[in-house]
Amino acid sequence: xxxAFSARYFTIFVITSCFVLLQFALQTFPSIAVEPWRxxxxxxxxxxxxxxxxxxxxxxICQIPAGALVDRYGxxxxxxxxxxxxxxxxxxxxxxxxxxxxYGIRILQGGVxxxxxxxxxxxxxxYLPAHFFPIxxxxxxxxxxxxxxxxxSTLSRVVENHSWQLAMLLIGGLFLISSLSLAxxxxxxxxxxxxxxPRVVCSQTSLRALxxxxxxxxxxxxxxxxxxxxxxxxSLWCLPFLQQGLNLSYTQAxxxxxxxxxxxxxxxxLLGHWVSKRGCYHQAFYGCALLCLLLLITILFGKLxxxxxxxxxxxxxxxxxxxxxxxxxxxxxxxxxxxxxxxxMANMIIILVxxxxxxxxxxxxxxxxxxxxxxxxxxxxxxxxxxxTLWIYRYCTGPDTQASGSAAKNPLKG
Numbered sequence: 001x002x003x004a005f006s007a008r009y010f011t012i013f014v015i016t017s018c019f020v021l022l023q024f025a026l027q028t029f030p031s032i033a034v035e036p037w038r039x040x041x042x043x044x045x046x047x048x049x050x051x052x053x054x055x056x057x058x059x060x061i062c063q064i065p066a067g068a069l070v071d072r073y074g075x076x077x078x079x080x081x082x083x084x085x086x087x088x089x090x091x092x093x094x095x096x097x098x099x100x101x102x103y104g105i106r107i108l109q110g111g112v113x114x115x116x117x118x119x120x121x122x123x124x125x126x127y128l129p130a131h132f133f134p135i136x137x138x139x140x141x142x143x144x145x146x147x148x149x150x151x152x153s154t155l156s157r158v159v160e161n162h163s164w165q166l167a168m169l170l171i172g173g174l175f176l177i178s179s180l181s182l183a184x185x186x187x188x189x190x191x192x193x194x195x196x197x198p199r200v201v202c203s204q205t206s207l208r209a210l211x212x213x214x215x216x217x218x219x220x221x222x223x224x225x226x227x228x229x230x231x232x233x234x235s236l237w238c239l240p241f242l243q244q245g246l247n248l249s250y251t252q253a254x255x256x257x258x259x260x261x262x263x264x265x266x267x268x269x270l271l272g273h274w275v276s277k278r279g280c281y282h283q284a285f286y287g288c289a290l291l292c293l294l295l296l297i298t299i300l301f302g303k304l305x306x307x308x309x310x311x312x313x314x315x316x317x318x319x320x321x322x323x324x325x326x327x328x329x330x331x332x333x334x335x336x337x338x339x340x341x342x343x344x345m346a347n348m349i350i351i352l353v354x355x356x357x358x359x360x361x362x363x364x365x366x367x368x369x370x371x372x373x374x375x376x377x378x379x380x381x382x383x384x385x386x387x388x389t390l391w392i393y394r395y396c397t398g399p400d401t402q403a404s405g406s407a408a409k410n411p412l413k414g
Contacts, residue, residue: 012123025150086175207341215330222389
């Protein structure tokens with residue numbers, strides 16, 4: 001890891017983070033292509049959902065293998081190659097009329113994009129100053145969120161005015177440009193090389209220790225509870241709640257929900273910088289969770305003006321961006337040769353908490369009831385579980401154990 005700031009490597013970091021932006025755009029692409037896909041592939045709405053979910057499923061499955069590839073071959077090689085493969089898959093998908101080939105390509109797209117976020121984190125860890133890593137995590141996540149905005153604001157117009165194939169080709173072109181840009185920007189002599197032999201001799205033992213590392217599971221779950229607001233509330237239930245629960249028009253509801261995403265985008269780097277500078281991770285988790293819970297309860301059960309509602313949603317988005325804080329903690333709890341695998345494992349846990357626990361609970365309640373206060377109850381319980389989990393952790397381990405990011409507490413470095 002460098003101690004001096006390099007403009008060249010910061011540019012490489014930003015372009016690698018754009019991999020995450022394009023991954024988000026590709027992941028959310030079905031939301032703007034539902035009807036065109038039904039017409040092109042002659043499938044039902046249910047099958048469009050399956051086609052969409054096939055990307056996300058394989059993306060999760062490939063998280064740890066992607067991290068292992070980055071640890072073994074380096075972020076330079078993996079990012080350039082996977083960006084190129086993603087471009088080719090986009091070009092192939094745009095030319096398809098067979099739904100079965102589309103399924104296969106969509107699955108491969110999820111696998112290829114699995115290494116996006118870990119490549120960005122690895123570049124930041126290896127090339128940028130140590131104190132910048134928490135900010136880099138926030139910047140990466142914010143750039144990724146812009147991918148969803150790009151898809152909804154720009155690519156949706158391309159689909160509406162031209163075709164979904166052209167929009168997919170544009171994403172593929174951006175993947176290709178990013179791959180070529182990285183190939184040109186990296187120095188001729190690879191700075192991110194394959195790890196030395198000692199790093200891979202005990203890979204099985206190290207991976208087992210990684211999977212049993214309580215730090216990754218604890219803070220991964222805490223990050224997942226915060227991220228459930230992004231995955232479940234912001235992306236799925238916020239707009240229907242504002243329209244049907246609070247009787248707002250579509251335009252008003254869209255503007256209010258955009259404040260939630262704005263809070264997330266701004267909160268990711270700002271909160272990461274502020275907390276890392278002071279080292280008050282546990283206090284930040286407590287404070288963000290309790291304030292976020294208070295704002296959620298106020299929105300669900302209180303009566304707010306339109307301005308107050310938008311402000312509250314912005315606050316929820318800003319506070320929920322605390323899901324980026326576990327990454328610096330976990331980064332300092334593992335040796336460098338396992339860094340990428342640890343980051344990908346943490347990312348997988350963070351996503352799974354919302355996707356496998358909170359979202360199914362909310363969907364299950366929605367099947368029986370249209371009461372939004374009841375539907376969003378699992379979201380409230382998920383946020384409430386954050387301080388409860390931290391209190392139990394502190395009670396079991398003692399008051400001196402804090403999330404200070406100290407490598408001395410690393411069970412893999414003993």
